[in-house]
Structure formats: structure tokens, C-alpha cells
Amino acid sequence: MEVKQVIAVRTDLGMGRGKLAAQVGHACVMGAERVRLSRPEWYEGWQGLQMKVVVRVDGMDGIDDVRRRAADANLPWSQVADAGRTQLEPGTVTCISVGPAPSDLVDGVTGDLRLL
């Protein structure tokens, strides 16, 4: 069983690449920790390669859509709100992770999104 984590990032915020990478890092850690505790068999299956794919959404509507679809599919998701120390207003949602979870299930939620 292939297991992956997909992170959808907002492209409308004009984040620099370091900022963007740190936000994706938050989503990866939060999502992985959630799945380690709630679905240890998925977490275990994700070890080794720890496949991660970063995709794009063009605004908050896209984040909301991913979150709803993940919830409908009973997949664990983690949304990142920026602390607002640099570049963004506090509380700005920057990205959302889905999984790590079986790839076919994740693809049902994020499969139509383009790579960042």
C-alpha cells in the first residue's frame, strides 16, 4: 500500500520561498503527528520514503474545498495558520495537509490539483 501526504499551498499570498517552505514544514509535522497518533498503521506505512507532494490552490476557497473533501472522506487533515511574525497577518491560513494516508484515498481529495 502506497501512503503519501499531500500539502496544498495558497499561491495568492505572495509568500517568499523560505516562508512558503516553512509553512509546508508546519503542515508536514502537524499532519504526520496527527496520523501517528490516530492511524498508526498509515504512519508506519509512510516511513522510509515519507512521500510528500506539494500542490497549489489559488486562495482560501481552495483550502476550504480540500478541508471539506478530506473530512467527507474521513481523511486526517491539518490546516496551518501563520503566527504573523513576518510577511502575513496573524491567523492567515497558508496551507493544508491531507494524510499521510493511502494514496488512492488522498488522490480522491487532491488528485485534481496542480503541482506547485
Next chain:
Amino acid sequence: MEVKQVIAVRTDLGMGRGKLAAQVGHACVMGAERVRLSRPEWYEGWQGLQMKVVVRVDGMDGIDDVRRRAADANLPWSQVADAGRTQLEPGTVTCISVGPAPSDLVDGVTGDLRLL
């Protein structure tokens, strides 16, 4: 006690921003997991904000330098080698994380590096 994780990324590989963000995500998860197991008090102190800072090195020499300095300071580090499925040759080292660990200790290793 402020605790942070710093991730140093190679800028000489020409990674696209999605690729780069995924590599940083690997470093964040690997580093956090290592510290959760080896220094739970640091991991605990890092919860909440989960401060992450992404900095740059201009080649493998820079990665090696960070790794040696982290080891000399007894700080946990995690180096990411790419699986080579896209953009890079298999085994290419893309980035290295230091911590999460107390910020003053981490700054002793990475404090002279520029933000990405």
C-alpha cells in the same frame, strides 16, 4: 526557553519551489521525530508555535559545515537525501535540519546563515 528548528537548504541545485518545500518538509518531520524520541523536553518546549526558520547554503560544503558544527555542539540534526524521482539524482543531499533545540544553541550553529 525558546526552542526552534532551523533548516538549511542548498540553493545550488535549482530546485523548484514545490520540490524545495517538500524537501524542507522531510527535514522538519525527520528532525522533529528524532528530537521527540531523544530530547522530549525540547520537543515539548517547541509545541505551540513550532518555530521553524529556513536558511540557505550555496552547496554541499555548506551542508557539511552545518552537520559538523551541530555534531560538535551535541545538537540533533537530520540530513535529507532525495529519492531522485524528480529533478535530482538519487541520493542528492538537499537540506539539513538542526533541532528543534534551544534557540541560543541552534544560533551557535546556524546564526551566520542568511534566510532563504
